[in-house]
Amino acid sequence: MTDKPVTLKGPLHSFEWHALIQCPGCGFKAWIDREQFEGSVSIECRRHGCDYHETHDLREREEA
Ligand SMILES: [Zn+2]
Numbered sequence: 001m002t003d004k005p006v007t008l009k010g011p012l013h014s015f016e017w018h019a020l021i022q023c024p025g026c027g028f029k030a031w032i033d034r035e036q037f038e039g040s041v042s043i044e045c046r047r048h049g050c051d052y053h054e055t056h057d058l059r060e061r062e063e064a
Contacts, residue, residue, distance in 0.1 A: 003025070004056045005024055005058065007058055008022055008029065011034070011059075015033055016031075025050050025051070026045065026047050028047040028050060039057030039059075041055070043056065
């Protein structure tokens with residue numbers, strides 16, 4: 001089972017600083033670009049010791 005990162009901010013208009021996400025593995029917060037947000041590029045956690053590396057389309061939002 002895979003976990004999607006949590007979107008804390010965004011998506012924004014900027015390509016490079018498109019959304020602020022939180023790693024579901026360790027809680028590390030990082031900015032991702034639009035390709036990562038839309039699932040065409042994988043998201044890799046940069047925190048030392050965390051091996052989270054997955055691809056998700058974060059445009060889909062769960063309905064409340
Ligand atoms: Zn992590």
